[in-house]
Amino acid sequence: MHVEYASKRCSPDQAVELLRNGDTIIVPTGAGEPPSLLHALSARRTSYQDVRVAQILAMRKYAYFDCDTVNHVRHVALFFGGASRSAGQAGWADFIPAYFSELPGLILRDLIPADVVFSMASPMDEHGNFALSLAADYTMAAIRKARVVVLEVNPNVPVAHGDCIVHLSQVTAIVESDEPVIEVGLPAIGAVQEAIGRQVAAMIEDGSTLQIGYGGIPDAVVQQLTSKRDLGVHTEMIGDGILKLVESGAVNNSRKTFMPGKMVATFALGSRKLYDFMHQNPMLEMHPVSFTNDPYLAGQNDKLVAINASLQVDLLGQCGSESLAHLPYSGTGGQVDFVRAANRSNGGKAFIVLPSTAKEGAISRIVPTLTPGTHVTTGKNDVNYVVTEYGVAQLRGKSARQRAEALIGIAHPDFRAELREAAKRILLC
Structure with missing residues (x-):
C-alpha cells in the first residue's frame, strides 16, 4: 500500500x-454525499458547536437533521430535497439562495465558507488520483479552500474523465x-406528464443538445426522444x-458545436447501471458546475x-419554481443558468x-400574480416557452398583454375565465 495513503x-x-467548532463542511450534491462520514458526524453531533453542513440535494435524512441539536450541527441547504425540505x-x-453555476465562485471568494470537505471518491489510481465522479459541482472549488479534505473511498464509485480529479497530496484523511x-429510479409518469412531454418533444430537432432537469415531466420528454438522431448532452x-x-x-x-463527441455533466444520480456506464467512459466528462452551467x-x-420544471407561473411569465408561497421547496439550482444558455444558443x-393544475385540479398553476x-426563480425577461398539457406559450418578444393571453390559452379550461377577469383587473387584458 502507498505509504502516504496508509498514513491518511x-x-x-x-x-x-x-x-x-464553527466549521462549515461542504458536501457534494446527491449521490456524492459520504454516508459513513455523515453518520459518524451525526452520532457525535453534540460534541460540536456551530458546525454547518452545506449541500445541494441531501439524499438521506441523517440523525443530525434534528431540531433539538441545531446549535451543534445545522444543515445549510443550497437546494432542498426530500431529506431536508421539512x-x-x-x-x-438554513438556506443560501444562489445560482448553481455561481456556487464555486462564492466559495472561492469566501462568501460561502469551506473549512472542511466530506466527499465520496473512487479508489486511488497508480498516480495517486481519486475521482469525484458523482459530483464535481462546487466540491472541486471547496477542496482548493478547505483546511481539511476527507474522502470516503468506495470501489462502487465510478472513475470518470474531466475536471473531477483530486490528488492524494490534497487529501487530509x-x-x-x-x-x-445510493440509487434513484426514474420518477413515475402520468397522463399529464406524458402530454406535456409530447408537446416539448415535437419541438426538439435532430442535432439538438439537451439539458434535462430532474422530475416526471423532463423524463416524460426524454422517453419520447428515442426516435431522434444525433442529439448531444450538456447538462448539470x-x-x-x-x-x-x-x-x-x-x-x-x-x-455538438461545443465539445463535440462528449457528454458533459456536473453530477450523477441514477441506478447502478448508470454508474457502471460512467466508469472510464471516454464519451462522458464530469466538470465543476461553474463550467457546465x-x-x-x-x-x-x-x-x-x-x-x-416549475411550480407556478404568473401572467407576465415569472416562474416560482422553488417555493410554496414563502415555504422553501427546492432551490434555484441550474434552471436560470440553462434558460439563459438556451437563449444565447443559435437555435x-x-x-x-x-401541469396546468395542482391539488387534483383544485387550483391553477397559471396564476394572475x-x-x-x-421565491421568483426565472424572471419574466428570461422565460421563453411555457408548456402545460394544453399547449405551448412562447413569451420572448411578446408584450405583457400578449403574454397574458398566451398563458391563459394553456391554462386548464376550468380556470381560463377567471384568469381573464383577473387579467383585466391588473390591466393585462
Missing part, C-alpha cells in the same frame, strides 16, 4: 475529530467503505433518462434545449414545464 487512512470517528419549512435548516452507491445532472437515449442511439454527441459556455452549443429553446412570498 482512518475510521469515520477519527475523521470527524478533525472538525473544529427542516427548511420548519425554519431550523481517507475513510474506506464499500456500501452500494446525468441520470437514467439520458442513459436510455444513449442506448437507443438518439444521443451520440456528433453534432456557465451560460456563455453552454450557449456555445447550437440548438441547446433546456427543459426545467436554442428553453422550456419551462408544469405569483402567490405572495413566492
